[in-house]
Amino acid sequence: xxxxxxxxxxxxxxxxxxxxxxxxxxxxxxxxxxxxxxxxxxxxxxxxxxxxxxxxxxxxxxxxxxxxxxxxxxxxxxxxxxxxxxxxxxxxxxxxxxxxxxxxxxxxxxxxxxxxxxxxxxxxxxxxxxxxxxxxxxxxxxxxxxxxxxxxxxxxxxxxxxxxxxxxxxxxxxxxxxxxxxxxxxxxxxxxxxxxxxxxxxxxxxxxxxxxxxxxxxxxxxxxxxxxxxxxxxxxxxxxxxxxxxxxxxxxxxxxxxxxxxxxxxxxxxxxxxxxxxxxxxxxxxxxxxxxxxxxxxxxxxxxxxxxxxxxxxxxxxxxxxxxxxxxxxxxxxxxxxxxxxxxxxxxxxxxxxxxxxxxxxxxxxxxxxxxxxxxxxxxxxxxxxxxxxxxxxxxxxxxxxxxxxxxxxxxxxxxxxxxxxxxxxxxxxxxxxxxxxxxxxxxxxxxxxxxxxxxxxxxxxxxxxxxxxxxxxxxxxxxxxxxxxxxxxxxxxxxxxxxxxxxxxxxxxxxxxxxxxxxxxxxxxxxx
Amino acid sequence: xxxxxxxxxxxxxxxxxxxxxxxxxxxxxxxxxxxxxxxxxxxxxxxxxxxxxxxxxxxxxxxxxxxxxxxxxxxxxxxxxxxxxxxxxxxxxxxxxxxxxxxxxxxxxxxxxxxxxxxxxxxxxxxxxxxxxxxxxxxxxxxxxxxxxxxxxxxxxxxxxxxxxxxxxxxxxxxxxxxxxxxxxxxxxxxxxxxxxxxxxxxxxxxxxxxxxxxxxxxxxxxxxxxxxxxxxxxxxxxxxxxxxxxxxxxxxxxxxxxxxxxxxxxxxxxxxxxxxxxxxxxxxxxxxxxxxxxxxxxxxxxxxxxxxxxxxxxxxxxxxxxxxxxxxxxxxxxxxxxxxxxxxxxxxxxxxxxxxxxxxxxxxxxxxxxxxxxxxxxxxxxxxxxxxxxxxxxxxxxxxxxxxxxxxxxxxxxxxxxxxxxxxxxxxxxxxxxxxxxxxxxxxxxxxxxxxxx
Numbered sequence: 001x002x003x004x005x006x007x008x009x010x011x012x013x014x015x016x017x018x019x020x021x022x023x024x025x026x027x028x029x030x031x032x033x034x035x036x037x038x039x040x041x042x043x044x045x046x047x048x049x050x051x052x053x054x055x056x057x058x059x060x061x062x063x064x065x066x067x068x069x070x071x072x073x074x075x076x077x078x079x080x081x082x083x084x085x086x087x088x089x090x091x092x093x094x095x096x097x098x099x100x101x102x103x104x105x106x107x108x109x110x111x112x113x114x115x116x117x118x119x120x121x122x123x124x125x126x127x128x129x130x131x132x133x134x135x136x137x138x139x140x141x142x143x144x145x146x147x148x149x150x151x152x153x154x155x156x157x158x159x160x161x162x163x164x165x166x167x168x169x170x171x172x173x174x175x176x177x178x179x180x181x182x183x184x185x186x187x188x189x190x191x192x193x194x195x196x197x198x199x200x201x202x203x204x205x206x207x208x209x210x211x212x213x214x215x216x217x218x219x220x221x222x223x224x225x226x227x228x229x230x231x232x233x234x235x236x237x238x239x240x241x242x243x244x245x246x247x248x249x250x251x252x253x254x255x256x257x258x259x260x261x262x263x264x265x266x267x268x269x270x271x272x273x274x275x276x277x278x279x280x281x282x283x284x285x286x287x288x289x290x291x292x293x294x295x296x297x298x299x300x301x302x303x304x305x306x307x308x309x310x311x312x313x314x315x316x317x318x319x320x321x322x323x324x325x326x327x328x329x330x331x332x333x334x335x336x337x338x339x340x341x342x343x344x345x346x347x348x349x350x351x352x353x354x355x356x357x358x359x360x361x362x363x364x365x366x367x368x369x370x371x372x373x374x375x376x377x378x379x380x381x382x383x384x385x386x387x388x389x390x391x392x393x394x395x396x397x398x399x400x401x402x403x404x405x406x407x408x409x410x411x412x413x414x415x416x417x418x419x420x421x422x423x424x425x426x427x428x429x430x431x432x433x434x435x436x437x438x439x440x441x442x443x444x445x446x447x448x449x450x451x452x453x454x455x456x457x458x459x460x461x462x463x464x465x466x467x468x469x470x471x472x473x474x475x476x477x478x479x480x481x482x483x484x485x486x487x488x489x490x491x492x493x494x495x496x497x498x499x500x501x502x503x504x505x506x507x508x509x510x511x512x513x514x515x516x517x518x519x520x521x522x523x524x525x526x527x528x529x
Numbered sequence: 530x531x532x533x534x535x536x537x538x539x540x541x542x543x544x545x546x547x548x549x550x551x552x553x554x555x556x557x558x559x560x561x562x563x564x565x566x567x568x569x570x571x572x573x574x575x576x577x578x579x580x581x582x583x584x585x586x587x588x589x590x591x592x593x594x595x596x597x598x599x600x601x602x603x604x605x606x607x608x609x610x611x612x613x614x615x616x617x618x619x620x621x622x623x624x625x626x627x628x629x630x631x632x633x634x635x636x637x638x639x640x641x642x643x644x645x646x647x648x649x650x651x652x653x654x655x656x657x658x659x660x661x662x663x664x665x666x667x668x669x670x671x672x673x674x675x676x677x678x679x680x681x682x683x684x685x686x687x688x689x690x691x692x693x694x695x696x697x698x699x700x701x702x703x704x705x706x707x708x709x710x711x712x713x714x715x716x717x718x719x720x721x722x723x724x725x726x727x728x729x730x731x732x733x734x735x736x737x738x739x740x741x742x743x744x745x746x747x748x749x750x751x752x753x754x755x756x757x758x759x760x761x762x763x764x765x766x767x768x769x770x771x772x773x774x775x776x777x778x779x780x781x782x783x784x785x786x787x788x789x790x791x792x793x794x795x796x797x798x799x800x801x802x803x804x805x806x807x808x809x810x811x812x813x814x815x816x817x818x819x820x821x822x823x824x825x826x827x828x829x830x831x832x833x834x835x836x837x838x839x840x841x842x843x844x845x846x847x848x849x850x851x852x853x854x855x856x857x858x859x860x861x862x863x864x865x866x867x868x869x870x871x872x873x874x875x876x877x878x879x880x881x882x883x884x885x886x887x888x889x890x891x892x893x894x895x896x897x898x899x900x901x902x903x904x905x906x907x908x909x910x911x912x913x914x915x916x917x918x919x920x921x922x923x924x925x926x927x928x929x930x931x932x933x934x935x936x937x938x939x940x941x942x943x944x945x946x947x948x949x950x951x952x953x954x955x956x957x958x959x960x961x962x963x964x965x966x967x968x969x970x971x972x973x974x975x976x977x978x979x980x981x982x983x984x
Binding site: 037039040041044046047049050051053054055056057059060061062063064066067068070071072073074075076077079081085086087089090091092093094095096098099101103106108110111112114116117118119120121122123124125126127128129131132134135136137138139141142145152153164165166167168170171175178198199200202203204205206207208209212217220249250252254255278280281282283286287301303304305306307308309310320325341342343344360361362363364365366367368369370371372374376377381382383384385386387388389390391393394396397398400401403404405417419421441442445450451456464470471472473474476492495499500502504507508509510511512514515516519520521522523526 | 530531532533534535540542543544546547548549552554555556557558559560563564565567568569570571572573574575576578580581582584585586587588589590591592593594595596597600602604605606608612614615616617618619620621622623624625626627628629630632633634635636637638639641642644645647648649651652653657658659661662664665666667668675693695697698700701703704705707708709751778779780781782783786797802803804805806807808809821827828829830831832833834835836838840841842844845847848849850851852853854855856857859860861862863864865866867868870874876877878879880881882883884885886887889890892893895896899910911915916921931932935936940943946947948950952965
């Protein structure tokens with residue numbers, strides 16, 4: 001076990017009667033490096049600007065009488081004030097760069113800076129999506145090279161690169177399934193989704209016009225194969241399975257599930273949010289999956305950016321490949337990478353695919369998240385086939401290390417049934433009455449950590465889903481384990497101070513009820529309208 | 530491998546704690562016949578930082594960067610100058626490597642930024658409320674159509690698309706509507722100096738849930754939104770205004786001010802680079818607060834903490850998929866957070882004064898370009914009105930001209946033939962966009978190149 005910290009301070013050491021946070025009030029409300037920062041609207045001014053642009057003359061215009069006459073109400077700041085405003089704001093954020101970020105299912109791993117550098121090369125950052133294709137061959141090669149890695153790593157047949165994020169990828173996959181069914185004149189109404197699924201799964205199926213029905217789980221946290229088989233029939237378009245699932249377990253029966261769904265005429269969608277655990281170890285294509293999105297911002301380390309942008313390419317089986325959306329890239333035998341859009345889709349399909357392409361349409365303008373493709377490709381090339389396998393192995397090793405280091409103090413509902421994959425799941429069983437998972441999570445903030453995923457999956461009471469990822473060192477894991485153990489013990493002992501945690505964050509607990517009851521969603525100041 | 534901190538000593542010590550003989554024991558649940566024994570064959574092994582950078586640089590060099598050419602492309606993606614401090618701020622690790630702000634006590638940086646962003650977008654659009662962003666303009670457009678369906682409680686099935694809506698946006702709406710049974714009415718635009726507002730109005734009927742109009746439109750013209758709004762409201766339909774060039778709104782009236790009910794658009798032009806089409810920034814706003822609970826996507830709201838200090842949280846999440854599952858207003862789970870930050874920072878640097886100046890500088894140069902190109906024999910400028918993008922007719926297939934000029938390092942614009950394949954009457958049209966990055970020399974280069982090719 002590592003020491004709690006490097007400063008020499010130990011828990012319980014008296015510090016002149018008070019700790020670092022309970023000194024006298026300050027005039028500014030700041031506490032040294034903890035700086036309060038007003039809103040832009042409180043410090044900016046409509047007459048201030050941080051850019052140098054010429055004063056417009058009053059020459060003739062072609063705006064046809066639509067000129068703005070009213071004030072817009074957009075305050076500006078000079079450059080130094082701008083840099084300071086956002087730098088001060090940034091310091092109120094937790095981030096992977098600051099510490100372990102154990103959000104289960106979110107795969108918060110290190111974001112290599114090489115990838116940032118590459119994405120900013122002018123040949124990638126400064127090209128327009130509608131430039132003549134001869135001026136963007138390198139960009140098309142990036143898309144195509146990444147596409148082939150994704151196909152090879154998943155053992156699938158094709159990939160749709162344009163979806164903008166995981167949920168958009170889910171939609172793409174479900175629309176491919178729907179298009180394939182309609183092409184064979186077989187309209188079906190129902191998509192089956194396990195109770196433990198991400199909320200996006202049922203929302204996606206509903207958005208694509210399907211009725212959603214639950215698949216029950218077994219006591220050990222996996223899909224109940226027999227119950228699933230019993231429900232399959234001519235009205236079931238497909239199933240959406242997350243594998244590894246949201247309990248952090250591999251669906252052992254995946255192949256049998258796929259076989260049963262296929263025998264009933266349906267398709268298998270796999271939510272690839274947890275692909276990080278198995279990349280290079282097993283290919284979903286070998287398990288009968290028909291479509292799976294890959295969150296490039298999870299497995300392939302493109303930055304989460306405080307909530308996006310994501311990127312969700314969808315790999316497709318041979319049966320679904322003809323139905324993928326436009327646009328797409330394809331390399332012909334002469335080595336040239338082509339961009340296939342509405343204009344040439346039909347002709348290209350005739351020439352190169354025997355006319356088999358029956359794309360379902362277009363999901364977005366342009367070609368998808370190019371800025372994420374360059375980063376993901378750089379990450380994949382850095383790791384290579386050997387490194388990616390090591391990624392999965394270390395991610396799973398780290399999660400099991402956490403699981404087994406803490407299952408004496410925290411209840412691990414599926415712990416007895418064997419190893420977990422890339423995330424360790426605990427419940428709130430054994431907490432003192434009145435203390436909850438939320439309290440423990442907020443206390444982890446005081447310990448200097450972002451909390452784990454809370455209350456998900458829904459099938460476990462007070463769930464805590466811990467995903468360390470492979471980019472954490474053993475020393476970092478040991479300190480995290482020590483902190484979580486300490487907080488878990490306090491939760492079991494009934495330490496009331498957990499209820500008011502966090503005590504040391506930029507804000508104490510925020511009143512979410514008030515936020516929703518009387519929504520204030522924009523700055524409103526009569527003087528600045 | 531440089532991104533993996535564990536040593537072999539660590540690994541075996543950890544396996545001992547776990548009680549597993551080897552790493553494969555942890556993968557016991559993966560059926561053995563599916564488990565790969567070694568690295569996937571035929572794929573390259575790991576590579577050094579230097580080697581990867583070299584490979585990627587080689588690929589990047591195969592592209593012609595916009596800044597290395599006389600550049601006139603627009604059609605939903607615009608080349609503007611981005612101040613250096615914007616890129617610096619979005620690369621701060623606290624913003625770049627943070628997650629969605631679900632733990633507000635340690636995410637006030639992202640949350641306050643989103644609140645500022647929402648406020649900026651709402652003001653720019655003339656709306657009451659904007660959300661925390663969508664994937665891009667085209668998907669925001671579809672989400673607006675889907676929202677109009679919810680407002681109409683599914684009783685109205687017809688969606689009237691202006692012919693001069695960006696064809697990719699129209700294609701996304703058509704694609705999605707196939708699966709929701711909405712009836713989409715639309716046609717390619719006609720090449721007229723003014724948009725056909727009356728023709729559009731004539732297509733609105735009692736079964737229409739919404740009318741979708743781009744402002745400025747795909748040919749660069751300015752439709753009369755106020756007149757279309759009045760006609761739509763007369764029939765109980767919502768007006769969805771789509772804007773793909775936010776800089777324009779520094780010069781022209783906001784869609785909200787003109788009566789649009791939902792305003793959506795692409796925010797890329799402010800703070801976000803071209804990046805071959807993504808990631809971009811979908812903007813989404815409603816004019817009237819009464820529609821807030823029908824909106825898709827994340828919303829950030831103001832509140833207080835336990836000590837009474839102001840703070841911000843994600844709110845009204847009962848509309849969203851992680852709470853409502855199949856009953857959610859959208860399946861969207863992410864936004865375009867870092868691009869929203871770039872927009873927020875760039876807009877703060879501009880301020881109202883800078884935005885207005887930027888807009889007028891774009892317009893001044895665009896007028897200059899239109900006047901110069903009109904003097905090229907064989908070139909006609911179509912538009913009566915425009916902001917920084919207009920259509921010229923070349924008397925020959927513009928696609929061929931664009932390719933020819935590209936060979937000489939001139940990126941002349943977007944041919945209507947590429948945007949509207951199969952619409953033969955549009956094939957001679959070329960969309961020309963001009964921004965503050967365009968020089969008078971660039972305009973002269975384009976004009977002379979066209980003179981040569983069309984001679």
